[in-house]
Amino acid sequence: MSATFVGMPAFPDAAKTALADSQLRGNLAHATGTIRGKRAQVVGEVSEWEELRRAGAAIKDNALHNLDEHLLRLERSLTERGATVHWARDAEEACGIVAGIALDNGIDELVKVKSMATQEIGLNESLAERGIAAVETDLAELIVQLGDDLPSHILVPAIHRNRAEIREIFLRRMASAGRPAPDDLTDDPAELAAAARSHLREKFLSARMAVSGANFAVADTGTLMVVESEGNGRMCLTLPEILVSVVGIEKVVPSWDDLDVFLQLLPRSSTGERMNPYTSTWTGVTPGDGPQEMHVVLLDNGRTRALADEVGRQALRCIRCSACLNVCPVYERTGGHAYGSVYPGPIGAILNPLLRGVGHDEQVDSLPYASSLCGACFEACPVRIDIPEVLVHLRSKVVDAHRGQAPKPEAVAMKAASWMLADARRLGPLERFAGVAGRLLTRISRRSAPGGRRVLGSLPGPGARWTTARDMPAPPAESFREWWRRTRVERSES
Amino acid sequence: MRTAGGSESSDIRVALLVTCINDAMFPDTGKAVVRLLSRLGVDVDFPAGQTCCAQPMVNTGYLDEAVPIVRSFVDAFAGYDAIVAPSGSCAGSVRHQHDIVARRSGDDDLANAVAETSARVYELSEFLVDVLGVADVGAYFPHEVTYHPTCHSLRMLDVGDRPFRLLRAVRGLRLTELPAAEECCGFGGTFAVKNTDTSVAMGADKVRHVRETGAEVLVAGDNSCLLHIGGMLSRQRSGVRVLHLAEVLASTEGR
Numbered sequence: 001m002s003a004t005f006v007g008m009p010a011f012p013d014a015a016k017t018a019l020a021d022s023q024l025r026g027n028l029a030h031a032t033g034t035i036r037g038k039r040a041q042v043v044g045e046v047s048e049w050e051e052l053r054r055a056g057a058a059i060k061d062n063a064l065h066n067l068d069e070h071l072l073r074l075e076r077s078l079t080e081r082g083a084t085v086h087w088a089r090d091a092e093e094a095c096g097i098v099a100g101i102a103l104d105n106g107i108d109e110l111v112k113v114k115s116m117a118t119q120e121i122g123l124n125e126s127l128a129e130r131g132i133a134a135v136e137t138d139l140a141e142l143i144v145q146l147g148d149d150l151p152s153h154i155l156v157p158a159i160h161r162n163r164a165e166i167r168e169i170f171l172r173r174m175a176s177a178g179r180p181a182p183d184d185l186t187d188d189p190a191e192l193a194a195a196a197r198s199h200l201r202e203k204f205l206s207a208r209m210a211v212s213g214a215n216f217a218v219a220d221t222g223t224l225m226v227v228e229s230e231g232n233g234r235m236c237l238t239l240p241e242i243l244v245s246v247v248g249i250e251k252v253v254p255s256w257d258d259l260d261v262f263l264q265l266l267p268r269s270s271t272g273e274r275m276n277p278y279t280s281t282w283t284g285v286t287p288g289d290g291p292q293e294m295h296v297v298l299l300d301n302g303r304t305r306a307l308a309d310e311v312g313r314q315a316l317r318c319i320r321c322s323a324c325l326n327v328c329p330v331y332e333r334t335g336g337h338a339y340g341s342v343y344p345g346p347i348g349a350i351l352n353p354l355l356r357g358v359g360h361d362e363q364v365d366s367l368p369y370a371s372s373l374c375g376a377c378f379e380a381c382p383v384r385i386d387i388p389e390v391l392v393h394l395r396s397k398v399v400d401a402h403r404g405q406a407p408k409p410e411a412v413a414m415k416a417a418s419w420m421l422a423d424a425r426r427l428g429p430l431e432r433f434a435g436v437a438g439r440l441l442t443r444i445s446r447r448s449a450p451g452g453r454r455v456l457g458s459l460p461g462p463g464a465r466w467t468t469a470r471d472m473p474a475p476p477a478e479s480f481r482e483w484w485r486r487t488r489v490e491r492s493e494s
Numbered sequence: 495m496r497t498a499g500g501s502e503s504s505d506i507r508v509a510l511l512v513t514c515i516n517d518a519m520f521p522d523t524g525k526a527v528v529r530l531l532s533r534l535g536v537d538v539d540f541p542a543g544q545t546c547c548a549q550p551m552v553n554t555g556y557l558d559e560a561v562p563i564v565r566s567f568v569d570a571f572a573g574y575d576a577i578v579a580p581s582g583s584c585a586g587s588v589r590h591q592h593d594i595v596a597r598r599s600g601d602d603d604l605a606n607a608v609a610e611t612s613a614r615v616y617e618l619s620e621f622l623v624d625v626l627g628v629a630d631v632g633a634y635f636p637h638e639v640t641y642h643p644t645c646h647s648l649r650m651l652d653v654g655d656r657p658f659r660l661l662r663a664v665r666g667l668r669l670t671e672l673p674a675a676e677e678c679c680g681f682g683g684t685f686a687v688k689n690t691d692t693s694v695a696m697g698a699d700k701v702r703h704v705r706e707t708g709a710e711v712l713v714a715g716d717n718s719c720l721l722h723i724g725g726m727l728s729r730q731r732s733g734v735r736v737l738h739l740a741e742v743l744a745s746t747e748g749r
Contacts, residue, residue, distance in 0.1 A: 016691045329678045333695045370689060372682025372696070373553060375649035392591075395555030396598075414556040421514070421545040422562035424570070434518060449728035451735035465687040469694040470725030473519065480512050480521035484540045 003150045004125075008340030010366035015334040024160050024335050031159045035326045038272025039380070046268070055261045057384040060317035063253055064307060070219040070252045071298065077222025081284020083294040088246075090301050091121035097297050098123060098211060098244050099130045105242060105293075107132065107209045113226055113233040114138035115213025116154060116320050117246045117299055119342040123211065134211065135177070135203050137232040139196050146173040152336030152344060155270050155322040160335050163187040170195050178202055200232065210236035210291070214247045215319065216262060217296075220255045223283040224296065227266060227276050237280050243291035248299050250307075250316040262319060265382035270321035302355030311393040312354045317383040318347055324377035324387060330370060339367060346377035350390040358394065359401025368394035409462075424481075431479040438475030445474055506575035510538045511615065513584045513717075514546035520717045526744035527580050527618065530633075533744075534626055538578065543570035549587035552595060554684045561599045564592050568607040577614050578621045580740045582647025582715050585617040590650060617647060618740055619656040619715060629659040634747040636666030640709035641739075642700070642723065644716040645678050657715060657739055664742060670707040674699070681722035693722070701726045704734060715739045 008014055018024060043049055063070055075085045088094035102110060110127075112118065112134050124134040124145075136145045140158040144151050147169040151157030158166070170181040170192065179202050181195045212233065214224040224245055226233045237243060253259065267276040285294050307313050325331045325345030336344030340363050343351045349367040356364050368391045377387040402411070420426050445454040455471040458464065466472060478486070508531070512524040524540075531538045548563035567588070571577050579585040589612050596605040622628055641661060647653045661669055680686070680696025687693075700723055704712050712727070714720050717738050724736035 012689050012691070015689060019691050019695050329680070329696050330689075330692055334692055368555075369685070370692075372645070372678050372680055372685045372693070374645035374678035374682070376645075376676075376678065379649055392553055392555070392594075395553070396557045397555075399555035399557075410554070411556070414551055414554065414559045418551060418556070418559035418562055421548070422566050424543045424545050424566070427545060431518065447728075449724065449735065450733050451737075455725075455728050457729070462687065465690045466725070468690055469697070469729060470722060471728040472725060473721070475519060476521050478521065480517040480524035481540075481542070483521055483525065485542075488540070489542075 003148050005340045010362050011370040014338040018334045018338045027160055027162050028335050032326045032332045042268045042272055042274055053384050056265050059258045064316055070254055074217055074219040074252050078296055081222045083284050083296050086297045088297050088299045094121045094297050094299050095123055095126035102132050109133040110209040111135050111137050111203050111207040111236045113212035113236045114141050117213045117248050137200050154320050174199055204235040204239055207240045209242040210240040212245045214245050214251055216253050217247050217251045218256050219252050223281050225281045228278045231278050234278050234280050238290050242293045244295040246297045249303050266319055266321055269323040269382040306354035312390050314385050315350050315354050323380040327376040327380045346387045353394050358398045365398045434475045435477050439477045441474040508536050508538045509571055509574040509577045510540050511577050511579040513581045515718055523580050523738040523740050526740040530744040541570045547584045547587045552591045557598045560595045564595045568611050571611045578616050580618045582617045582644050582651050585615050586646040586650035588612050588615045617651055619653050623656040630663035631743050633664040633743045633745050634666050635664050635742050635745045637711050638668045638709045639711045639713050640670045640672045640707040642714040644714050644719045647715050670709050673703045679719050679723050681719045697726050712736045713739055713742055
């Protein structure tokens with residue numbers, strides 16, 4: 001796979017390209033609109049939804065508050081049940097551990113359950129460098145992998161593709177990866193699914209090793225859980241001899257009972273279903289049944305950095321449902337690639353800077369600004385992550401990281417505005433100047449907005465960005481403050 | 495405080511938080527609030543020390559720069575029983591962000607002052623419906639209108655149906671529902687210039703929905719959002735004008 005997020009431009013530039021892609025815009029508007037509608041319907045059915053959200057947030061907060069204890073308990077439970085636990089500080093360590101297990105067992109092809117953690121660490125690319133082929137078995141991930149593409153959504157990674165494009169990818173690429181697509185393949189969804197099914201069936205039956213993530217890791221029982229829709233996960237988790245699960249350390253929940261809350265929150269928020277089709281749980285090795293060698297790689301990769309951020313740590317509650325992506329007006333128009341990460345959308349705009357830190361990469365620093373702060377994400381989040389609050393917090397961290405350096409024009413403008421607005425008496429001369437400019441511009445402007453107010457069609461300097469598509473009303477001849485002084489204060493004084 | 499126009503209303507000291515954008519660009523909105531409240535028996539004061547709520551600084555990440563502005567805000571509005579703002583966004587900023595700025599300053603006195611003032615800030619529709627207890631403000635506005643519930647009014651302040659209750663009571667006004675009304679218009683403060691293309695793409699869809707309604711006037715409780723949507727409506731020569739809720743509610747027969 002040669003596609004990569006590395007070297008992506010900052011969000012505004014990446015978005016510009018995406019916004020001009022008519023097919024992408026159409027695909028996304030249709031897909032997010034459909035999921036939004038389904039989610040709203042099934043969430044509306046649950047009268048205690050707000051209580052469930054609060055419970056989900058509380059369980060996660062508690063788990064994060066005592067993360068060290070829960071992780072050690074998880075390690076103990078897993079080890080007692082025959083799994084081997086590995087700790088990985090970063091992507092390189094985690095990839096090295098997985099590759100080591102494959103190489104020790106002479107494996108050159110493995111199957112994968114859809115997993116965000118392995119996407120995050122670039123596992124497939126790292127394995128490929130060592131001569132190990134990792135085959136994605138989730139339908140959308142398969143489309144992305146065969147198309148040498150990048151995922152653009154957490155739940156529906158090929159959301160930017162429509163069925164005509166998928167047909168073409170299958171026809172063109174399946175043969176080189178295994179069983180080819182039928183020559184007479186149409187873009188009928190059932191036919192496309194059937195082609196993927198026969199292609200993948202061979203992979204499931206021949207693979208000796210599988211790699212998964214986990215939606216939840218239960219500390220008291222040592223149980224891992226994967227929630228999915230297609231059954232490919234069930235195949236990967238039961239057929240091969242060796243199973244390696246890469247699990248972010250924030251996935252731990254204290255007890256089995258906690259799953260009650262999340263299994264209600266997750267499917268309704270993600271696919272808009274009351275219940276997901278396949279929920280697989282496994283607790284260590286069962287002799288003679290399923291994989292006989294199990295490894296769990298507990299991954300940090302910036303999570304402890306995020307945990308250290310008092311405002312930002314709530315992002316670690318995320319259960320990767322994608323509800324925030326589907327309701328986000330920015331995501332709906334730019335798609336996921338513009339965010340330059342496997343975590344796009346509102347959650348990506350906070351998670352990437354939290355995991356990677358701010359102040360050293362322009363692309364990462366642009367993400368907290370990739371939002372109009374409309375709050376639709378917070379409203380939809382099943383674990384009540386106040387994404388707008390974290391976005392604003394991260395913006396201040398970006399600004400703080402650049403304090404002490406040569407100030408950008410924006411920083412100079414903000415400093416000047418701060419001085420001006422700290423004392424109302426400083427506004428007088430500015431408003432009088434604006435009044436003169438307003439009277440002048442009103443006289444020379446030849447255009448009026450509906451309603452009659454004179455408008456300017458183009459502004460100089462930084463204002464030009466405003467007037468690319470928007471008129472700007474001419475300033476009024478008199479500010480409110482001046483009107484008040486003239487009509488109230490002066491009258492009462494005289 | 496139950497009835498409009500009664501003597502009870504004048505018992506409390508009410509300040510107008512006109513907001514910097516209305517002061518500098520939309521003075522008619524501020525004048526409309528003064529006229530409307532005076533019609534309802536509330537003698538509103540304009541504390542001359544006010545400047546801005548500091549939201550542009552906070553939302554762009556300049557917290558240190560916001561501190562002196564928040565300081566001047568609490569000084570200007572100290573001692574009022576109610577502070578009324580014709581802006582959901584600015585009211586939301588005061589109620590949700592001043593505390594963050596005060597904590598950043600490390601000044602406990604400022605934090606206490608912020609707690610005092612921010613609890614008394616009302617967005618206009620909240621003040622009318624919750625404090626004055628009115629829905630019919632005696633307005634007359636014989637036009638076809640559609641209403642955009644701005645994001646911060648809707649999701650930060652949760653003003654709910656208050657603006658609609660006020661608009662439905664306006665004589666002559668015909669209210670048409672705006673499709674996808676709760677979707678952001680794409681203004682977003684500095685977002686409008688930092689991410690111009692995305693902002694305009696969002697605005698284009700909002701404008702399309704506004705035009706679908708066939709309304710002649712788009713009304714909202716925030717002139718900042720209307721500056722953006724109205725700027726596009728004007729650029730397109732759509733013929734649809736934008737107007738702040740306060741100006742609709744202040745309208746009476748013969749004016």
